[in-house]
């Protein structure tokens with residue numbers, strides 16, 4: 323079985339604990355690699371290495387253009403290794419091969435984008451309201467960034483942090499999910515090959531409380547970028563607070579996907595499927611509340627059930643599979659518990675609602691695509707994130723009621739609106755309390771535009787120019803252009 327090592331200060335090393343844990347395939351249940359069980363001692367070494375590298379001339383004296391060139395080299399290496407990275411990631415988290423391959427190619431695009439942005443984001447000359455002074459601002463990196471990432475899209479969600487952090491001139495310590503560490507250790511091999519100076523990129527694996535929290539608390543950690551559940555995010559935020567560390571949090575959602583009666587219904591059905599059954603619903607932006615206008619409710623639901631009941635469910639490595647397994651045993655059990663909760667609260671099961679096992683289902687870590695109807699928005703199944711292939715269908719009369727239901731959750735990550743009426747679409751866009759709104763599409767993301775949450779869905783943004791600024795701080799510089807002869811005891 324493959325036995326991985328930690329990557330700290332440009333060196334592959336064993337964890338201080340001398341312990342490893344198994345990582346296994348969600349589909350078959352087979353353990354396939356050993357992951358180092360990092361501890362606080364490893365966290366200390368990694369952050370200290372990141373700090374030394376941040377101050378070292380090998381990194382700090384590179385121009386932004388030279389940093390961009392390194393990122394571009396890494397992007398090229400990722401492109402050459404799409405198959406390897408995709409196979410490893412797919413094996414570890416059980417996502418569909420059909421989706422992972424595209425996602426890894428996209429990871430390379432993110433590095434290309436931030437490589438280009440490295441030398442294009444800068445300060446300003448300020449038209450200052452004082453005589454005989456030249457004032458300008460410059461943007462400077464923060465220091466060591468700790469990236470704590472989840473299991474649903476490990477390479478992508480780490481890249482969303484790593485690419486802007488490095489482009490801005492920071493160094494990074496990556497703590498991948500304990501369930502899906504292998505692809506990030508493979509990515510570190512490519513960063514090493516690309517020629518990043520030692521200590522600029524570090525990967526420390528292990529469990530949240532054992533190594534994640536010490537990384538967050540370390541006094542030399544300048545910023546924490548986290549994607550995961552809202553509970554984990556809150557803990558990370560609390561651990562970062564005493565050190566007044568900057569924090570970016572990309573957390574969960576309970577996103578509404580709103581279908582009006584004038585929508586292209588066939589497209590909207592596809593959007594509803596993509597929203598909550600793509601990736602088996604294991605995505606922060608899942609359209610897990612499907613809001614249907616009452617006049618189309620029954621017909622839409624019938625068509626949705628028709629499409630979903632024929633989904634090809636099974637081995638995620640096969641290109642024709644449409645719904646794969648649940649990535650972790652804990653998540654599988656959580657989804658089944660939440661389905662029971664929906665039933666207890668009085669929602670009606672229109673499809674699914676159970677686990678799938680037997681031939682074609684590997685170790686049986688599958689949840690049948692599940693549709694709840696008759697859902698009230700105050701039910702737990704409509705308020706809490708499931709992170710699985712479970713959709714709640716809610717009925718509404720008009721725009722006002724749709725918007726009231728849509729916004730009545732603690733989250734605000736994303737929303738979908740399906741209508742041919744431009745006014746109606748824009749009316750909704752302006753009123754939805756969400757960081758992303760898709761009109762007549764769902765689950766699109768890009769390196770070029772910001773992504774992040776309102777309310778309990780997070781802090782800060784990933785993607786676009788906005789994201790690189792999350793990894794920079796502003797310095798205001800004052801230069802006298804004429805010697806000052808006035809009274810020095812009085813503020814000028």
Ligand SMILES: NC(=O)C1=CN([C@@H]2O[C@H](COP(=O)(O)OP(=O)(O)OC[C@H]3O[C@@H](n4cnc5c(N)ncnc54)[C@H](O)[C@@H]3O)[C@@H](O)[C@H]2O)C=CC1
Pocket residue numbers: 470471472473474497498499500528529530531533534535538549550551552553554555557558572573574605606653656707708709
């Ligand atoms: N927004 C998103 O993309 C994701 C949301 N989730 C949601 O979160 C729920 C729980 O899933 P988990 O796998 O337990 O996610 P989690 O939020 O606990 O894990 C995410 C990362 O945080 C780390 N972590 C956990 N506790 C930590 C702590 N105290 N200090 C530092 N790092 C810590 C984990 O090791 C992992 O690397 C899911 O049921 C789902 O609802 C899960 C994965 C991704």
Ligand SMILES: CN(C=O)/C=C(\CC(=O)O)C(=O)O
Pocket residue numbers: 425474475478479601604605606607767
């Ligand atoms: C943003 N995200 C959070 O879980 C999910 C993603 C990443 C992506 O768009 O690449 C996903 O659904 O795969």
